[in-house]
Amino acid sequence: MPYKMSRPMRYDINVSFEQNKKEGPYYWHQINDKNALIEETLGEYGIETDFFWYTTKLPLWVAAWPLFNEKYMQAAAMDGFSVITRKTFRSVERRAHRNDGSFLWHNVVYLDKDQPLEIGDMWWTLHGTLENMHDDAHTTITNSFGMGSDVPEVWMPQVTAIESWMNEKKKQTIASVVASPADWWTLEQLAEDYTQTALKAESAWARIVEFNLSCPNVCSSEWSIYTSPETTMFICKYAKEHLSPDTKLLIKIWYNDKAWYKLLVEPVLPYIDWIVAINTIPMNVVDDEEKQALPGWLRTWTCWYAIGNLAAQAVWFLHELRKENNRTFKLLWCGWVMSPEAFMAHIDAWADFVLCGTAAWFNPELPVQVAEHIRDNKIQLKIG
Ligand SMILES: Cc1cc2nc3c(=O)[nH]c(=O)nc-3n(C[C@H](O)[C@H](O)[C@H](O)COP(=O)(O)O)c2cc1C
Numbered sequence: 001m002p003y004k005m006s007r008p009m010r011y012d013i014n015v016s017f018e019q020n021k022k023e024g025p026y027y028w029h030q031i032n033d034k035n036a037l038i039e040e041t042l043g044e045y046g047i048e049t050d051f052f053w054y055t056t057k058l059p060l061w062v063a064a065w066p067l068f069n070e071k072y073m074q075a076a077a078m079d080g081f082s083v084i085t086r087k088t089f090r091s092v093e094r095r096a097h098r099n100d101g102s103f104l105w106h107n108v109v110y111l112d113k114d115q116p117l118e119i120g121d122m123w124w125t126l127h128g129t130l131e132n133m134h135d136d137a138h139t140t141i142t143n144s145f146g147m148g149s150d151v152p153e154v155w156m157p158q159v160t161a162i163e164s165w166m167n168e169k170k171k172q173t174i175a176s177v178v179a180s181p182a183d184w185w186t187l188e189q190l191a192e193d194y195t196q197t198a199l200k201a202e203s204a205w206a207r208i209v210e211f212n213l214s215c216p217n218v219c220s221s222e223w224s225i226y227t228s229p230e231t232t233m234f235i236c237k238y239a240k241e242h243l244s245p246d247t248k249l250l251i252k253i254w255y256n257d258k259a260w261y262k263l264l265v266e267p268v269l270p271y272i273d274w275i276v277a278i279n280t281i282p283m284n285v286v287d288d289e290e291k292q293a294l295p296g297w298l299r300t301w302t303c304w305y306a307i308g309n310l311a312a313q314a315v316w317f318l319h320e321l322r323k324e325n326n327r328t329f330k331l332l333w334c335g336w337v338m339s340p341e342a343f344m345a346h347i348d349a350w351a352d353f354v355l356c357g358t359a360a361w362f363n364p365e366l367p368v369q370v371a372e373h374i375r376d377n378k379i380q381l382k383i384g
Contacts, residue, residue, distance in 0.1 A: 010075060011066055011361040013108040014130060017096040017145050021068040025075045034080040034368055035169065041371040049352060049383040052208065052248055052273075054170050056082040058374075059383065060343065060367055063276070063334045064088050064176035064212060064252065065357040066145075070158040076360055077162075077171055080367030083353070084166070085174040086159065088212045089149045091197045092180050096148030097296030106130065108143040109285065109293050111302065116309035117281055119255065128285040128293040128300070136338065140306035141358060142285055144294035147178060147212075152200045159204040174250065175206035179235075187231060191238035198239055202247050209247060211235065214254035214279040229264040236271035250332075252276040255310045258317040265321055269329060276332040276355065277314045281307050304336060304358040311335025312349070319350035330384070338363060340373035352383055 010025035025031070038058060046057025061083040067073045068087050076084045098105055109128030128142055149155070159175055166173050179193035198209045213225040213232055225231050232251070239249060249272045253264070265275070280301030287293040294300055315333045322329065333351035337343055338359045343366075346354045359366050373379075 009361050010072065010364060011108075013110075013141075014106055016098060016105050017066075017107040017148060018098065020066065021096075024068075025072050028071075028075070031075050031078050031364075033078045035078070038080045038367055038371045041368070041375050043375060045374050045378055045380055047347060047374065047379060047381045047383060051083060051172055051353070054172060058082050058367060058371060059347070059353045060337075060370055061085065061174075061332070061353055061355040062360040063355040063357040064174075064210065065360055067360075070162050073158075073162045073173065074165065075364075077166060077169065079360070079364045080371070081171075081360065083172045083174065085176050085210060085355075086155075086162070088147055088176040088178050089152075089155045089197070089201075090147070090178055090180045091152060091193055091200070092149070093151045094147065094149045094180060097144050097146035097294070105295055107145050107294060108141055109287075110134075111140040111142050111283070111285065111306065113140045113302075113306045114138050115306070117283075117302070117306045119310065121283075122281060123284060123299075125284040125286055125298075128287065134305075136362070138305050139338075139358075139362070140302060140304050142280075142283060142294075142300040142302040144296040144300045146296050149180075152197075156200055156204040159201055159206050163205040163207075172208065173206065174208045174210050175201035175204075176210040176212050176252070177201060178212040187234055188238075190225075190231070191235045194235050195239045195242045198243055198247075198249075202243060207247060208250065209239075209243070210250040210252055210276065211239070212252045212279070214252055229267055232264060233267040233271070236268050240271040248273045250274045250276055252279055252334075253314075254279045255281065255314045256317075258320060261314075261317050261321055265318065265327075266325070269327060272329075274330040274332060274352075275318060276334055277318060278307070278311050278335050281310060304338065308336030308342075315346075315350055338366075340366075340370045343370050344373065344379075347381070347383075 049059045064085040112127045177197040280303045283302045284298040285293040330352040332353045333346045334355035337356040
């Protein structure tokens with residue numbers, strides 16, 4: 001039996017990416033601006049940190065995640081997130097994965113995994129269904145979207161509109177972009193496509209651009225860019241030379257070990273501002289009849305509870321490198337955040353900002369809950 005939304009989730013997993021994009025965010029009528037409430041709740045307390053032009057006392061972001069358009073972004077901003085990332089877009093139109101002929105095919109399922117993933121589990125085959133098998137604290141989902149994108153003529157005006165709306169509220173948006181390479185592209189062409197897409201975002205007023213270098217669920221080679229420090233460095237250097245000096249550049253990377261991060265981070269640091277880790281973890285997913293569970297491929301991207309361990313390891317490795325090399329970049333922790341306790345665990349660890357993807361749709365109350373937690377525990381902290 002499909003899981004029914006028992007609370008105001010912004011995305012309905014029972015229907016497709018396209019349908020959510022067209023009709024969502026759901027429960028729009030229940031969305032009201034919680035920012036004044038959050039400010040009042042925090043009062044003299046808070047976790048102060050600066051993000052380029054602003055400071056906030058609630059360092060909770062939405063990661064690149066199904067915020068497909070201006071309306072979705074506004075909903076997240078009204079829920080009280082300080083910074084929101086617009087779902088990754090491209091220089092060309094790309095349809096999301098779908099089952100041909102069926103507009104209603106879902107792109108997301110719950111996984112039967114109730115233990116954190118270890119790196120050796122990757123590419124294992126798990127079972128996925130529309131029925132949530134676990135309590136909230138142990139929920140893991142996976143999706144197969146294929147990083148669909150509108151053409152720039154559609155997303156550029158949305159970037160402009162939300163940017164000015166957010167600026168008025170002293171909040172920030174991030175424009176997440178990716179290249180759309182063909183097999184035969186050269187490295188220069190790849191860097192050019194990243195850069196041109198970023199320039200389009202820039203000309204639509206985006207002041208912070210994130211390069212998605214690590215999305216496992218696409219058909220072309222952009223998903224594995226992070227595996228090559230040389231390619232990553234080349235792309236970032238190329239972009240930095242072409243973007244306005246005022247534009248900030250973030251990279252979204254994926255799980256790896258410390259030795260590999262050392263190879264990646266050192267050469268790339270001169271060209272980027274901050275690092276976001278981690279993206280989703282690839283797993284093969286079948287249904288009860290052992291058939292592929294989602295459109296696209298067997299390979300899907302996994303997030304939330306099960307990836308918490310890997311996200312923690314990745315951020316720890318990056319943090320150690322930062323300390324050892326006396327570097328000052330900010331580290332944005334992404335993966336598994338679903339409650340005020342998880343948020344605080346990340347702050348107590350090494351994150352400058354805490355990002356959440358899945359919680360932004362499962363638990364839109366999270367910013368208010370975190371503010372209440374900060375107030376109730378009388379937390380007054382300054383990061384950085
Ligand atoms: C449905 C879905 C869509 C996503 N889309 C993107 C994307 O377009 N670009 C990107 O960089 N990451 C994307 N991600 C990854 C998230 O930004 C985030 O790294 C991941 O979900 C881990 O955070 P969480 O455990 O809080 O969900 C997506 C994840 C999911 C589940």
